[in-house]
Every structure is written in structure tokens, then in C-alpha cells.
Amino acid sequence: MSATTAPAQQGIYHKAGSLRSERRWALWTAYLSLIVSAIIMLAPPVYMLLTSLKTSAEVADQSGSPWWVSNPTLENYWALLGNRMFIDFFLNSAKVTIAVVALTMVISVLAAFALGRMRFWGSQALATGVFLTYLVPDTLLFIPLYQIVGGLGLLDNAWGLVLVYPTLTVPFCTWIMIGYFASIPKELDEAALIDGANWMQMLWKIFIPVALPGIIAATIFAFTVSWAAFVYPTAFITTPSEMPMTIGVVSQLIRGDTFAWGQLMAGALLAALPPVVIYAFLMDYYIAGLTAGATKG
Amino acid sequence: MADGGAATLPRMDAPGGASLKRFARRRSTIAFLMTLPLIAVIGGLVVWPAGYAIHLATLNRRMTSFIGLGNFEILLESETFRMVIFQSVFFAITAVILKAAIGFWLAHMLHHIPANGQRKWRGMLLVPWVIPPALSTLGWWWMFEPTYSSINWILNIFAIPSVPWLGEPWWARISVIIVNVWYGAPFFMIMYLAALKSVPEQLYEAAAIDGATSWQRLRYVTLPMMRNIISITVLFSLIVTFANYDIVRVLTNGGPRDLTHVFASYAFQVGILAGNIPRGAAVSLFMFPILAIIAFFVLRGVNRRNKEEA
Amino acid sequence: MAQVSLRKVIKAYEGGVQAVKGIDLEIADHEFVVLVGPSGCGKSTTLRMIAGLEEISGGDIAIGGTVVNDIPPRDRDIAMVFQNYALYPHMSVYDNMAFGLTLRKFPKAEIDKRVTEAARILDITPLLERKPKALSGGQRQRVAMGRAIVRDPKVFLFDEPLSNLDAKLRVQMRTEIKKVHQTVKTTTIYVTHDQVEAMTLADRVVVMNHGVIEQVGPPQELYHHPATRFVAGFIGSPAMNFIPARIEEASGALNVVMNNGTTLAVPEERVARYRPYAGKQVLFGIRPEHLTDDKTMDKSNLAPLSLTPEVIEPMGMETLAHFRHEGTEITARLDPSTPAEVGKPLALIAHMNQMHIIDPTTDKVV
Ligand SMILES: Nc1ncnc2c1ncn2[C@@H]1O[C@H](COP(=O)(O)OP(=O)(O)OP(=O)(O)O)[C@@H](O)[C@H]1O
Ligand SMILES: [Mg+2]
Numbered sequence: 001m002s003a004t005t006a007p008a009q010q011g012i013y014h015k016a017g018s019l020r021s022e023r024r025w026a027l028w029t030a031y032l033s034l035i036v037s038a039i040i041m042l043a044p045p046v047y048m049l050l051t052s053l054k055t056s057a058e059v060a061d062q063s064g065s066p067w068w069v070s071n072p073t074l075e076n077y078w079a080l081l082g083n084r085m086f087i088d089f090f091l092n093s094a095k096v097t098i099a100v101v102a103l104t105m106v107i108s109v110l111a112a113f114a115l116g117r118m119r120f121w122g123s124q125a126l127a128t129g130v131f132l133t134y135l136v137p138d139t140l141l142f143i144p145l146y147q148i149v150g151g152l153g154l155l156d157n158a159w160g161l162v163l164v165y166p167t168l169t170v171p172f173c174t175w176i177m178i179g180y181f182a183s184i185p186k187e188l189d190e191a192a193l194i195d196g197a198n199w200m201q202m203l204w205k206i207f208i209p210v211a212l213p214g215i216i217a218a219t220i221f222a223f224t225v226s227w228a229a230f231v232y233p234t235a236f237i238t239t240p241s242e243m244p245m246t247i248g249v250v251s252q253l254i255r256g257d258t259f260a261w262g263q264l265m266a267g268a269l270l271a272a273l274p275p276v277v278i279y280a281f282l283m284d285y286y287i288a289g290l291t292a293g294a295t296k297g
Numbered sequence: 298m299a300d301g302g303a304a305t306l307p308r309m310d311a312p313g314g315a316s317l318k319r320f321a322r323r324r325s326t327i328a329f330l331m332t333l334p335l336i337a338v339i340g341g342l343v344v345w346p347a348g349y350a351i352h353l354a355t356l357n358r359r360m361t362s363f364i365g366l367g368n369f370e371i372l373l374e375s376e377t378f379r380m381v382i383f384q385s386v387f388f389a390i391t392a393v394i395l396k397a398a399i400g401f402w403l404a405h406m407l408h409h410i411p412a413n414g415q416r417k418w419r420g421m422l423l424v425p426w427v428i429p430p431a432l433s434t435l436g437w438w439w440m441f442e443p444t445y446s447s448i449n450w451i452l453n454i455f456a457i458p459s460v461p462w463l464g465e466p467w468w469a470r471i472s473v474i475i476v477n478v479w480y481g482a483p484f485f486m487i488m489y490l491a492a493l494k495s496v497p498e499q500l501y502e503a504a505a506i507d508g509a510t511s512w513q514r515l516r517y518v519t520l521p522m523m524r525n526i527i528s529i530t531v532l533f534s535l536i537v538t539f540a541n542y543d544i545v546r547v548l549t550n551g552g553p554r555d556l557t558h559v560f561a562s563y564a565f566q567v568g569i570l571a572g573n574i575p576r577g578a579a580v581s582l583f584m585f586p587i588l589a590i591i592a593f594f595v596l597r598g599v600n601r602r603n604k605e606e607a
Numbered sequence: 608m609a610q611v612s613l614r615k616v617i618k619a620y621e622g623g624v625q626a627v628k629g630i631d632l633e634i635a636d637h638e639f640v641v642l643v644g645p646s647g648c649g650k651s652t653t654l655r656m657i658a659g660l661e662e663i664s665g666g667d668i669a670i671g672g673t674v675v676n677d678i679p680p681r682d683r684d685i686a687m688v689f690q691n692y693a694l695y696p697h698m699s700v701y702d703n704m705a706f707g708l709t710l711r712k713f714p715k716a717e718i719d720k721r722v723t724e725a726a727r728i729l730d731i732t733p734l735l736e737r738k739p740k741a742l743s744g745g746q747r748q749r750v751a752m753g754r755a756i757v758r759d760p761k762v763f764l765f766d767e768p769l770s771n772l773d774a775k776l777r778v779q780m781r782t783e784i785k786k787v788h789q790t791v792k793t794t795t796i797y798v799t800h801d802q803v804e805a806m807t808l809a810d811r812v813v814v815m816n817h818g819v820i821e822q823v824g825p826p827q828e829l830y831h832h833p834a835t836r837f838v839a840g841f842i843g844s845p846a847m848n849f850i851p852a853r854i855e856e857a858s859g860a861l862n863v864v865m866n867n868g869t870t871l872a873v874p875e876e877r878v879a880r881y882r883p884y885a886g887k888q889v890l891f892g893i894r895p896e897h898l899t900d901d902k903t904m905d906k907s908n909l910a911p912l913s914l915t916p917e918v919i920e921p922m923g924m925e926t927l928a929h930f931r932h933e934g935t936e937i938t939a940r941l942d943p944s945t946p947a948e949v950g951k952p953l954a955l956i957a958h959m960n961q962m963h964i965i966d967p968t969t970d971k972v973v
Binding site: 042146 | 331564
């Protein structure tokens with residue numbers, strides 16, 4: 001860099017050399033940062049996995065390294081899978097999540113199409129309203145909703161969750177679907193209009209197939225959010241048989257003072273499995289959904 | 298030009314008697330019907346409960362009489378609640394700054410390595426965001442467990458004494474922040490990475506030809522191009538972090554001695570567990586003004602971004 | 608029966624922009640009409656009103672003798688080809704073409720027959736199973752046309768269908784469109800801002816400017832007898848020269864006198880027409896191809912003049928010379944063998960048979 005006074009040719013060689021070493025340095029820094037952060041990011045789930053493979057005796061034994069399993073066993077998993085209560089958690093989560101995802105996608109696709117493509121009095125204000133409700137956190141609403149759900153007699157009932165979860169999913173899904181629909185060129189619906197499609201045909205035969213990646217992203221979002229929801233079930237559900245996974249594992253697998261750590265970790269991992277599997281297989285859609293909120297909106 | 302006026306021409310009526318005007322009106326009606334479920338969700342499950350919360354907050358414990366701002370006054374006088382305000386603000390600001398910084402750094406590092414390796418790293422680094430936070434926090438809780446702490450075990454290897462992670466208020470606060478940063482930094486990384494990828498390569502080349510060092514390229518090209526997405530992400534994360542419940546609930550549940558409560562966990566404690574619904578509603582309503590201010594700035598950022606892109 | 612008539616059609620957008628200010632136009636059955644004009648003059652708006660994609664603010668539009676103002680697009684029996692093709696990306700070429708017929712509940716066999724026939728006309732039979740993404744620009748353009756053809760509508764509407772193609776393909780597709788029209792003979796309204804496209808394709812050209820029609824006529828008529836200064840300047844490339852000059856009378860004959868004193872004699876048969884302007888300031892309009900050193904074209908009514916070129920552009924088959932004369936740009940088209948040089952006065956000939964006189968107060972061609 002300081003070779004400006006040196007003869008031209010030498011200067012060029014010198015610079016090229018320093019440029020290459022600078023690049024190499026940058027690359028090493030990058031890899032080092034990534035390796036360190038990947039270790040930190042993956043350590044908790046890995047440690048959970050290790051613990052889940054240990055017997056209670058091995059967990060309690062403090063002579064060896066906690067980061068090592070000497071006698072791996074699946075007994076914690078078998079115990080959980082044979083546990084009626086745990087199976088109920090899973091079924092409740094599945095039931096609530098599937099219902100919420102279906103409800104959310106119908107509501108938000110219809111609304112996004114109408115808001116983005118049909119334009120009517122107040123549609124712009126409503127679109128802004130959708131975004132604002134997305135910013136309202138569930139912890140602001142759970143107390144009044146507790147009263148409302150209670151008034152409907154749905155406390156302690158998984159279906160009560162189906163009623164309130166859309167507050168978590170619908171605004172964001174509508175918002176990103178508006179974005180995806182907006183990226184479809186206007187000529188496409190004009191062509192469909194001339195070809196003789198009515199609004200429903202246009203939505204069903206053109207918009208939904210063309211915006212399929214967006215639909216998948218929104219579905220994944222709705223799924224993960226419903227599966228991971230914690231505040232509402234914690235507030236509304238107290239009977240174990242009605243609990244979904246998250247609160248079930250957190251509240252019911254912790255019993256007394258001597259914790260069955262291995263089983264607790266196995267339960268947490270099993271509960272986390274569906275979103276993780278979806279992420280593993282549909283990572284690109286998952287990430288598209290995440291970033292769509294900020295880049296499309 | 299033509300013989301005869303328009304009057305002599307037969308006017309064709311559309312089948313079903315739909316004129317183009319009526320067609321437009323019908324379009325509005327259909328559109329409105331299609332948004333009706335959305336309006337029901339927003340109105341019935343967000344707007345109405347929000348208004349209802351305000352009403353609840355003005356009642357006495359048995360919800361029999363109106364006490365005005367009584368709940369808010371009592372809260373503000375209580376030492377514990379003042380602690381909650383401090384704790385929430387401290388937690389949100391510290392965690393968001395750390396998440397933003399770490400996320401930015403990681404996004405940069407990821408952007409620098411060859412493109413074919415990026416997917417793999419990105420996939421690994423996003424794992425904390427994918428696991429439901431209540432469950433991953435359970436894992437952290439176990440790693441912080443006083444007797445068996447696997448983190449302390451590692452620290453001890455380096456001759457660092459064991460840390461009372463959840464037993465001592467300041468350490469408990471730090472633990473909550475650590476878990477939140479661990480959970481949220483990957484999200485920032487993904488957002489920033491998307492933004493970085495949208496900066497045209499030519500801009501860097503032009504800057505390099507103009508003689509900018511890598512630091513200057515960051516300062517004068519990358520940051521200005523990403524300013525909007527950075528601010529939107531930060532503001533959005535502020536809201537979510539500020540209103541966080543899962544991590545505090547699982548990790549400390551407000552302890553030790555109610556010193557690590559944030560708004561959400563305290564509202565839960567007071568409203569649901571202790572059964573004082575109005576007081577609990579008042580606690581969570583304290584979040585509202587702060588959130589509204591942040592939301593205002595988010596919306597402004599989003600609008601500005603839309604205008605730029607239009 | 609598919610003539611199209613526009614009667615005093617007005618379009619005012621919300622926000623007050625009046626994009627179309629009352630146009631009258633009669634288009635005969637089987638006719639190929641091209642709307643041409645500068646960007647923003649209201650061509651697309653007019654076409655979209657005919658399609659039913661924009662509401663009509665005033666006046667009437669009739670297709671096949673029926674006023675369609677209130678008919679939604681799908682019942683107007685029209686087909687439209689868009690600039691960006693607007694092919695449905697998730698459907699194969701076959702399905703793209705069949706879509707309109709499927710929605711109209713045509714029997715399968717009929718759909719198949721029509722699609723196959725259209726594909727044959729357009730030479731896209733091997734592409735039928737592909738998705739639009741796997742097609743080149745020209746192929747997409749053909750599919751878009753195929754989608755219009757299979758419907759066998761009363762009217763074809765084209766909105767700048769070739770402007771996304773590269774120059775070579777554009778010429779090729781232009782011919783293709785003309786061929787298709789000769790085959791199917793459907794009434795066609797075609798929007799473009801490219802005057803070459805307009806001239807080559809049209810039975811009649813409609814020149815629009817600022818939301819009004821400046822002139823309607825066959826291409827040759829617009830070229831030789833422009834009605835207004837706008838049309839005179841818009842049609843023809845390079846554009847017509849407009850030179851400020853005076854008409855002066857000298858012993859019964861008329862002369863065009865340029866500001867530097869150059870005097871050009873007006874042909875005898877035009878003297879009567881221009882006499883009212885004697886002594887007045889006018890614009891003398893002459894196309895570059897009629898201001899030349901080439902004496903082979905037309906022997907009568909040649910007027911010599913001398914100008915000093917500022918820029919010379921050799922183009923191969925011709926050479927363009929640009930002059931500056933009293934603040935106006937003048938272009939002449941030279942024989943490529945002429946040894947023209949920048950800064951050296953050049954002897955030119957104005958073909959006064961092809962001259963135009965424009966009244967600067969009305970901008971009309973006299
Ligand atoms: N939806 C709209 N709202 C308001 N004004 C519009 C709208 N669409 C077009 N305009 C305006 O109407 C005028 C005519 O537009 P139009 O699209 O018809 O022009 P055009 O002749 O097709 O131009 P181009 O060659 O650029 O396509 C323009 O001034 C344009 O700005
Ligand atoms: Mg146009």
C-alpha cells in the first residue's frame with residue numbers, strides 16, 4: 001500500500017502480493033468467526049442430545065466430563081413414547097397447529113389477494129393495520145384474551161388455542177402474501193381477465209400457483225409459530241391432557257426436586273423435532289419467509 | 298366519419314345485467330367479503346382485547362368497581378415493579394445491541410466466504426432460531442444448573458471459578474441476556490445477509506476503483522445501503538425482546554426474589570398466577586406506549602423503504 | 608362484423624390527469640390500425656379502454672356495432688398481447704394458449720384443434736410442452752400471439768408487443784405479425800411508439816399526441832401529406848427540418864427566403880396555395896432526404912443552397928450532414944460518395960416539390 005514511490009513494476013507486484021495476503025487474512029478471520037459461533041450456536045442442542053442419551057445415574061455421576069456419553073441409551077426416548085401424557089401433548093400440538101395453519105392460510109391468502117389486487121375503499125389503511133397488528137406482541141393481549149376465552153368457556157381446552165393463535169400468525173402471513181402477490185405483474189391478471197377468468201378463478205388458477213413459494217413460506221411460518229407458541233397455552237391451559245408440547249414439556253416433565261434430566265431433554269428435543277425437520281428440508285422457503293417481512297414490506 | 302350517432306347503436310348489456318360500473322362495485326363487495334375474516338381476527342382478537350385490557354386495568358381486584366388509574370399508581374409505587382421496568386429496559390436494549398452487532402458480524406463473515414459454502418454455514422447458524430425458544434431455554438437452564446453446570450465445567454478447565462448463573466441477580470440477568478442473544482442473533486444474521494446480497498457488486502467495484510479501503514467500503518457503501526433494513530430489524534427486535542416471556546419464564550421465572558421479572562413475566566405472575574386480572578392488565582399495558590413509539594418508527598422505516606423501491 | 612368505433616372517448620384518471628381528451632376513430636372490419644405517438648400520449652390508455660381494463664370517463668366505444676362501455680373485458684370478445692407477454696409462468700405453452708378456451712368451457716377436442724392450428728401458424732408446435740421460462744423472447748412473443756389467436760376474437764389488441772425484443776428479432780416478428788394478420792384477418796389495433804413499426808404494419812396509422820388524435824391515414828399519406836407540424840416531425844427518420852423563413856412575392860412567383868437570405872423558389876403549382884402567406888413568417892419544412900446533393904431523384908423544381916456542415920455521419924448507404932442555421936438544426940442526406948468535410952461549405956439542392964409550409968400560429972401544415 002505504501003509502495004507509491006517505488007518503481008511502477010515493483011509496485012504492482014508488491015500490491016498484488018499484499019492484496020492476496022489481505023484476502024487470505026480476511027478469509028481466515030471469516031472461517032474462525034464462523035467456527036467459533038457455530039460451536040456456540042450448536043452447543044446447547046448438542047448438549048441436550050448428549051444428556052438425553054444418558055441414564056439418570058450417568059447424569060448424576062460427576063466424575064467424568066458432562067460433554068461425553070459413556071453408555072448411550074435410548075431409554076429416555078422409549079419412556080416418553082410410552083407415556084400417554086406425552087403422546088397427548090404431541091396430539092394436542094398437532095391438532096392445534098394443523099387447524100391454525102389451515103385457518104391462517106385461508107384467511108390471509110384471501111385477504112392478501114383482496115388487499116393487494118382488488119383495491120377497495122379503505123384497503124390501504126387495512127394493509128397498514130395488518131402490519132401494525134403484527135407488531136402487537138402476545139404478551140400485551142394474553143390477559144384480556146384470558147378473560148374473553150374464559151367467557152366463551154374455552155379455557156383449559158385446546159380449541160381455545162385455535163381461536164387465539166391466529167393473532168400470532170394471520171398478520172404476518174397476510175403481510176408477506178401481499179408482498180408476494182404484489183410481485184406478480186399486473187398484466188398477468190389483466191390477461192386472465194381478458195381470458196375470461198372471474199376473481200376466484202384468477203386467485204385459484206393464477207395467483208396461488210404463481211405465488212406458491214410464498215404460500216409455502218407463509219405456511220412454514222404459521223406452522224413454526226403455532227408449534228412454538230408458549231404464552232397463550234401457559235396462560236390458558238392447566239389440565240395436562242389439553243396441553244400442547246411446549247408447555248407440557250416445560251411444566252409436566254419437571255417433577256419434584258430430583259429432575260429426570262435425561263428424560264426432560266429427550267422430551268424437549270422430541271418437541272422441537274417437527275419445526276427442525278421442516279427447517280432441514282425446506283430451509284430456503286423457511287428463510288425466504290423470514291426475510292420477506294422486511295424486504296417485501 | 299361515421300354515419301349515425303351512438304344513439305342508433307344497440308347497447309349491449311352484459312349477461313346478468315352487470316355493467317362495468319356495477320362490475321367495479323361488485324369487485325369491491327367481493328374484495329370486502331374476502332377480507333372479512335381478516336377484519337374479524339384483527340378486530341375481535343387484537344383491537345377489541347386491547348381496548349378491553351384498558352377497561353380491565355381500571356377495575357379493582359374483584360372486578361366489581363371502577364378505580365381509575367389506581368392500579369397504575371399502586372404499581373408505580375411498588376419497588377418490585379420499578380425493578381421490572383428497569384429490568385425490561387435493560388434487558389431489551391442490551392440484548393438487541395448484542396444481537397445486532399453479532400448478527401452483523403456473522404453476516405459479514407458469511408458474505409465473505411465462497412458462495413458454495415455459505416448455505417451450509419447459514420443452515421447451522423440458524424438452528425437456535427428454529428428450535429422453539431421455550432424448549433431450547435430448557436437446555437440452557439440445564440447447562441446453568443448449579444451443581445451440574447456444563448458451562449462451569451468448561452470454565453473450570455480454564456481455571457475460572459464456577460459462576461452462580463441463576464442464583465445471583467446480576468448473573469441471572471446476564472444469563473437471560475445470553476440466552477436471548479443466542480436465540481436472536483441468527484435472525485439478525487439472516488436479515489443482514491439478505492440485505493448484503495442485495496447490494497449490487499458493481500458498487501463495491503466502483504468504490505474499490507475510487508480507492509476505498511475495505512473499512513471505507515463498509516462505511517460508505519454497505520452501511521448506507523443497509524441503513525433501512527438495519528433500523529427496521531432493530532426496531533422490530535426491540536419490540537419482540539421487550540415483550541419476551543418464554544426465556545424468563547423457563548430460566549428464572551422472575552427469581553431470585555422477583556429480581557429478574559420483565560413486564561410479560563410479571564404480568565403473568567400478577568394477573569394469572571396471583572389472580573389479580575386488572576393489575577396484570579395494567580402491567581402489560583405499561584408496555585404499550587413504549588411499543589407504540591417503536592412501532593411508529595418501524596412503520597416510518599417501512600414506508601420510506603417502499604418509496605425507495607417504488 | 609367487428610368494426611370498432613370510438614366516439615368522443617375521454618379518460619380522466621383519478622387525480623385529474625386527462626390522458627385521453629375526446630377521440631373519434633372508426634376502424635373497419637379486418638383493418639390493421641396502428642396507434643403511434645410519443646411516450647405518455649395516451650396510446651395504452653386508449654387500447655386499455657377498448658379492452659375494458661380501464662373505465663371510460665366519457666364517450667362511447669363500440670365493438671361490432673354494440674356499445675361496450677359497460678361490458679367487462681371477458682365479455683367483449685377481444686384478445687390482447689402485452690409488452691411483457693404476460694404468459695402464465697406455471698402453465699405449459701399449451702395450457703397458456705388453452706386457458707381462455709378452458710374457462711369458456713370449450714370441448715376438449717375443439718380446444719386441441721385450435722391450439723394445434725395456432726401452434727402451426729406460429730411455428731411453435733415443438734414448444735407446446737415447455738414452460739414460458741424455457742423460451743426465448745421471440746418464442747414467448749409467439750406464444751402470447753397464439754393465446755390471442757386461439758380465441759378467435761373479434762379484435763386483437765397489441766400494446767407495444769415487440770419493444771422487449773432485440774432489434775433483429777423485432778424486424779422478424781414484425782413480418783410475422785403481418786403474416787398472421789393476413790392469414791386470420793382479425794381486426795387489429797396495435798400500439799407502438801416506433802414509427803417504423805407503424806409504417807410497415809398499418810393499413811392506417813393513427814398519430815396521437817397529448818391525448819388527442821393528430822392525424823389518421825395510410826402510412827404513405829402521413830409521410831407525404833402530414834396535417835400538422837407534429838405529424839410532419841414525428842413521421843420520418845431522421846426527422847423533417849423546420850427552418851424559420853419568410854414567403855416573399857416577386858413578380859408573381861413566390862420564394863421561401865431563409866433568415867440568412869438564401870432564396871428558394873416555390874413550385875408554380877403551389878403558388879396559389881401559399882399566396883395568403885406572402886410577406887409572413889412561416890416554418891419551411893423539408894425532409895433530410897429532400898435536402899441533398901443527389902440530383903438523380905426528381906428533376907423538377909430544384910433549388911440550390913449552400914450550408915457549412917458541423918457534423919458528418921457516414922452511415923454506409925448514405926451520409927448525414929448536420930448544419931446549424933440561425934439556431935436551428937438542419938440535417939441533409941448526402942450521397943455517400945460526396946466528399947463532404949466539416950467546415951467546408953457544401954452545395955445542396957432542395958427538392959421543392961416535397962416542401963411543406965407550416966403556419967407557426969396554428970402549427971398546421973398549409
Ligand atoms: N393509472 C394511472 N393513473 C394516473 N395516470 C395515469 C395512469 N396510467 C397512465 N397515466 C397517465 O396517462 C398518460 C397516458 O398514459 P399512457 O400509458 O396511455 O401512455 P402511452 O402513450 O401508452 O405511453 P408509453 O409509450 O410510454 O407506453 C400519461 O401521462 C400517464 O402518466
Ligand atoms: Mg404504453
